[in-house]
Amino acid sequence: MTPQDALTEVLARVGAANGAVVYFAAAELRDWPVETVSTLKAHKVLIEARPANSVVCSGCERQCVMPVHVFPTQDRAPSAFVVCDKRSDINRVEISADKLDQFAVAGSSIADLVAGLLDVRRPSDNGANSLRWEIGLLKGRKHASNVVMLADSDLQLLLAGRSVLLSDVLEMKSAQLTIDRKRLVRFVDSPAAGGGDIESAAQRRKRLTARVRAEKAKGTRGFLQIVAAEEGFSVPRLKQLIYRAAPNSAKDAHRTPRSMPKGKKPLY
DSSP, X not given: OOHHHHHHHHHHHHHTTTTOOEXXXXXXXTTSOHHHHHHHHHTTSSEEOOOXXXXXXXXXXXOOEEEOXXXXXXXXXXXXXXXXXXXXXXXXXXXOGGGGOEEEEOXXXXXXXXXHHHTOOXXXXXXXXXXXXXXXXXXXXXXXXXXXXXXXXXXXXXXXXXXXXXXXXXXXXXXXXEEOHHHHHHHHHSXXXXXXXXXXXXHHHHHHHHHHHHHHHTTOTTHHHHHHHHHTSOHHHHHHHHHOOOOOSTTTTTOOTTOOOTTOOOOO
C-alpha cells in the first residue's frame, strides 16, 4: 500500500460514513507505511480511541463479529474474550488485548487538516456528526469564496459554485501532506455562474462582525488589528465593512459608507 492509497482509504471511509466517526484497527494500520501513519497521527487525523467493544471472533471459520468481554485481573493485564453462542463445541475465545486497539477519524479532523493546509481560519464546528463542514474563506486575486467539505459517498470540496473530490486535490507522498491550493484558487477567481458558495457583501459583513465580537469577548488586545491582519486590509477598512449597511429604502440610500446604522453600538 502506498501513502496515497492509505490516504484515499481514509477519505473514502469517512465520505461513506454519513457523518459518523470511522474506526481503524491498530492491526490494520500495521500494514500501512509507517511514515504515513505517523503523519496522519501528527496532523490529528488519526486519534487514539477507546478499545473496541466488538471484534471478529477467531474461534472458527465463520469469523462472526462478537461483543468483547473484559475480565479484570490483579496480577496481569485484563483478560479479553468473546463468548460463542453459535456452536456447542466452542465457548470462550480469548482475544489478545492488542486486537482491541483502534484509532478514530472524524470528518471534523479532516476539515481541520484542509483548513490548515489552505492556511484559512476555520469557523466553529457544527457538530461531531455532520455531512457538511465549513472550511473557511479562500481568497484569490480577484474573488473570495467559502470552502465547504461535503460527505456524499465521497468527500467533496464545494467552492465558487464548483465541486471537486478531496482525493483529487489532497496528496500524500511519504511523510508529507499537500493540497493543490493553486487549483482551488483558480476556481475562486473564475466562479461558476450562480455559484452558491461565493461570499456576498452581507455574508462578509456578518462574518467579520462575528469574528470581531469573538476576539473582543476573549479579551484579546488589539482585536481589530488582529482581524484586519487576517483579512489583509487596514483597521479603517475593517470598520467600514462592519458598519456599512446596504440601503433598504430611499430613506437609507443617503447614508455614507462610514455611517453606522441607528441604534447600533460600536464594537470597539
